[in-house]
Amino acid sequence: MINPSHSIYLLNSKVKMSLVILSLCMLSLLVAVWTETNADEAAGDHRPLACHIMGNIGGVIDYRYSRVGKEQKVAMEMAVEDFARSSCSKQLVLQLEDSRGDSARAASSTVELIDSKQVRALIGTMSAQETGPLSRVAKNIKYLPIISLTSPAITPPSIAHQLPHFFQFSDHITFHIQCIAAIVGQFKWRKVTVIYESKNGFSAYSGILTLLSDTLKAVNTDIEYHLTFPSLPSLSNVEAFIEQELVNMRSRSNRVFVVVISSLEMAVLLFEKAKQLGMMEKGYVWIVTDEIASFLDSCDSSVVNNMQGVIGFRTGFERSSKPFKRFRSRFRSKYRSEYPEEEEHCNPSIFALRAYDATWAIAQAMKNSPEKISSKDLSKAISSSRFRGVSGAIRFKNNVLRKMPSFQIINVVGNSYRELAVWSPDFGFLKSLEKHDGVNSSSSFEEWGPVHWPGGKGSVPRGWVISETDIPLKIGVPAMGAFHEFVKVSLDEANNKTCVTGFSINVFEATLKRLPYNLPYVFVPFNGSYDKMVEQVYDKGLDAAVGDFSIEPGRFQYAEFSQPYIDxxxxxxxxxxxxKSNITWMLKTFTKKLWLLMVAMHMFIGCLVWILERGNNTEFEGIGGMLWFSVTVIFHAHGQPLRNNLSRVMVAPWLFVILIVTASFTADLSSRMTVSxxxxxxxxxxxxxxxxxxxxxxxxxxxxxxxxxxxxxxxxxxxxxxxxxxxxxxxxxxxxxxxxxxxxxxxxxxxxxxxxxxxxxxxxxxGGFGFVFPKGSPLVFDMSEAILKVIESGEMRQMEEILSFPNCSSDALRDNSSLDLEPFAGLFILSGSVSAFGFLVAILRTGKNLQILSYIQEALTKRRIWRWASIHLSRENSTIPKTKDQVQASTSVELANFAR
Incomplete structure (x- = not known):
């Protein structure tokens, strides 16, 4: 008998087994379909299993020799696969052609894709200069949507009008040049050497050097020399060519090298040879752009070791976003499978991200358009694309990416690099990419830590040196100077050589000692005017000019001047x-204000003493007595001493004032009468x-x-x-x-x-005296800085002693002004304060006795004071001599009459 539970168990087992077999069959069928589909695509049959073909996308890139091309190929294939997976109703097919870094091959491949493959749109590294001539040969190119991945974007306005459907999927060269100028200006280098590789039609746009030169002039920098490297495939012996060019560059004085345009492969050879020739040592400066700096994550350790101390900038993007992290993971896997020899270095760069987004932009435009859309309408659909790609926001303006770029400034150190700052056209240098506020922004690299320069850490390289093989500078000196104290040219007959001495020469030699490098020179006497000598510097007849040259505007059109070393x-x-001093009237010794103040003070103090002494001196009664007493009391003309203590207190400070004023009067009068x-x-x-x-x-x-x-x-x-x-x-x-x-x-x-x-x-x-140098000479800045050091050290003051004459001062004029109140103000304040105090006491003492006040009022009302004064003066001027008793008697009578 069968157990029911056992029967149910057997039934369940059979069902499970059936389900497993069915699942395996379905999986086998799906694998077969996927294999058949891939086999059909590999054979050229583009018919998908459940999707009909919408169109072809062409691609012309260098994916055999170029690291950029390899990354772009992998990224474009990923974009097509991802689009097919997300939208199976419409599928695209990618047709790639290898340009092998040859412009002619790229052009022929472009024509073949358009004519034979009938691509609807084209992606590649061809520039506008290369595509423009093709539009006259193949008319279909003129209307075909073309997305250029060339970096940086170089599209002259004239060519842009010829190719209305040409899109630039990279930052314009203008932003790269502005970033270069910002870095050079930050460190104040005055001369640079520009290096670029002639590839992708770059040499056809000669205006790039003009644009770079104009931008550098805004930061007071000039291009001293520029070097063009042909593309790698065109050179039979690349290493020998690079070595020879570097030797020529090393023989020049400039030490700041800017690699504007270069492939990674060329840069690897360039820095390898530069290190071998000692051009990666102390004193050198190397600046690289996006095409090199963006691949430092993917470079071998030996390449990074050759680039120690290099400063570069690369396009910034959100490296911490989830879409980028997913893309990077899939990209690394696919890149390893296609290029196993580069398995250790397979991180995607900005060029891979843009290739992916460019392919996606075309696919999305085709998806949202009818099947038989024209090239013109497809271009409009691409230009109106708006989406968030792995490289950032994608949006076009005038067929160029609308997004304003930002660049990360990096410094190669050790086995990797260090991020120094971020630069953007709107905000300049910033500490980070996310924040632009005023607190976070900065204009100095010093806030981000020391920069590792070639040869190790240290101060900022000067960027300009005098090598041992350089010819000594010809320094012109004026041979016909009017004052030999500044420059004197003489002949040393014993040694048969010309000697140049003087204050200006001493300053020049002291300045040279403070330069961080040796400056060989020779003095060349010039028999001509100073303006002619400045013109000789302009015409390269002289390398510089030293002497008593005045800095004035008319000379700036020919030369530049150092910091003035003397005002x-x-x-x-x-x-x-x-x-001759006018001493007819001695009154000019004092000012009118001082004379009036002395008279007023004297009369005031005399009146106060009269009030206090009136009770003890009955002979000075009345107004006349008061006035006469005020004149004579200070000098005790009446022969009687002061008896009131308060009177003595008031008179003592005034006598001190009189003593000081009298001594000053005597000294000034003597000076006026004797000094010439x-x-x-x-x-x-x-x-x-x-x-x-x-x-x-x-x-x-x-x-x-x-x-x-x-x-x-x-x-x-x-x-x-x-x-x-x-x-x-x-x-x-x-x-x-x-x-x-x-x-x-x-x-x-x-x-x-x-x-x-x-x-x-x-x-x-x-403007003062300065040294003359050619326009744009880096010596101007260095010599100006050295002159300031000489001035601050006090050495300039010591050298100026040869210009002074202590025994004969040039300032022979004296001040003819009279003595004013200011030197005696304190004395007058002291005496006046004491007198005011005495006056207050006198008022308090005599306030109850109104007889005196009534008498003064009555006397003034009668106005008889003038009569007394006239009689007294007539008596004083009389020629008849009088005895003392007669004078006193007549005075008493006059006072009695006046009182009546």
Missing amino acids: SRLVMTVPAKSA RLEPSVLDIDTLLKTNAPVGCNGNSFVVRYLTNVLHFKPENIRKFYSENDYLEAFETGHIKAAFFVEPHAKIFLGKYCKRFTQAKSTFQL
Whole structure:
């Protein structure tokens, strides 16, 4: 008998077995279908199992020799597969052609894809310069949508109009150049050498160097030399060619090299040879762009080791996003399978991401369009594409990616690199890609840590050196200078050589000692004007000029000047005349204000003392007595001492004031009567202009031009001289009435002849003395910095001693002003305070006695004070001598009459 539970168990087992067999059959069928589909595609049959073919996409890239092309090929295939998987109703087929880095082969492959394969759109690394001529040969190209993956994008406006359906799927070259200029300007390098590889039609767009030069000039930098490398396939011996070019570059003084356009393969050979030739050592600077910096993650350790200290920038994108991480995982797997020899270095770059997004943009445009859409309408559909790709937001404006790029600034260190900063056209340098606020932004690399330069850490390389094989600089010096204290050229007969000495030469030699490199030079005496010497620097006849060169605007069109090592003004020098002091009236010793204050204080203190002493001196009754007492009490003319203590307190400070003022009066009056003064014979320039007076100046300097153009002297009134002795003779004969010198020269002249000449009030500010260099010379910045160091160290002050004359000061003019109140203000305040206190006490004491106040009021009302004063003065002026008793008696009678 069969157990029911056992029967159910057997039934369930059979059902399970049947289900397993059915599942295996279905899986086998799916594998067969997938294998048949792949076999049909490999054989050229593009009919999918359940999807009909919509169209072909053509691709022309270099996926045999170029790392960029390999990544682009893998990414484009991934995009087609992903699109087919996401939208099975419409499928695309990718037709790839290998250009092998040859422009001619790329052109022929493009024509074949259009004519034979009948592609609906084209993706490749051909530039607008390469595609433009093809539009005249194959008319279909003119209307075919073409997406260029060339980086950086170089599309002249003229060609853009010829190819209205040409899309640039990369950042324009302008942004790359702006980033280069920002880095160079950050470190203030004045000269650069530009290196680029002529590939993909780059040489056809000659305006790139002009654009780079103009952008660098905005940061005061010039292109000293540019080097063009042919494409790798066109060279029979690549290593020998690169080595020879690097040797030529090493022989030049510039040490800042910018690799603007280059394939990764060319860059690998370039830095390998540069390291072998010692061009990756201290003092060198290398800057690379996106095409090299973006592949540092995929380079071998030996390549990175050859690039130690290199600074580069690469296009920034969201490396931490989930879409990128998924894409990177699948890309690494597919890249390893197709290129197993590069298994260790298979990270995708920005070029792979853009190739993927470009393919997806075409696929999406075809999906959203009718089956028989025209090329023109397909181009419109592509230009209106808006989606979020693995490289970022995809959106076109004028057939160029609308997204504003940002670049990560990196520094190669050790086995990898270090991110220094982020640069964007809108915000400049930032600390990070995500934040642009003012707190996070910065304009200095110093905030991000030290930069690892070639040869190791250290200060920023100068970028310019003088090598041992360089010819010494020809430094011009004026042989006909008017004042030999600045530059003197003489012949050393013993050694048969020319000697150059002077203050300007001493400053120049002291400055050279503070340069971080050796600067070989030789002095070349120049027999000509200063302006002609500046022009010789401009014409390359001289490498620089040293001397008493004034920095003035007219010379900047020919040369550049260093920091001024001495200040300067235009000084008017005239003969001096003796000025006799006018001592007829000694009142000029004090100012009117001081005289009036002394009289007022004296009368005030006298009146107060009269009030206090009235009870003890009955002979000084009445208004007349008060006035006479106020005049004589201080000097005790009446012969009676002061008896009131308060009177003594008030008089004591005033006597001290009188003592000090009297001593000052005596000293100033003695000085005015004995000391000789010199005054300018001509006070100002207006006097010279009004009288058409002849003036003199240095005929070799710019002063002639300054007097004519700025001060408006008539040319016939200007006399030119070439030595200081000529000025003396001209002044003595009356040939000139004044001479104009730059201030350093005026100090020399007046220092020697201060008793005969003096400086007028008219002066005009100038730019000072500086050294002359050619336009764009890197020495301008270095010498200016060294001059400031000489000034700050105090060495400049010591060297200026040879220009001074301590025994004869040029400032012979004295101050003729009278003594004012200011020196005695404190004394007057002290005496006035004591007197005011005494006055207050006197008022309190006599306030109850109104008799005196009534008497004063009555006397003033009668106005008889004038009568008394006139009688008294007439008596004083009388020629009849009187005895003391007679004077006192007559005074008593007069006072009695006055009282009546």
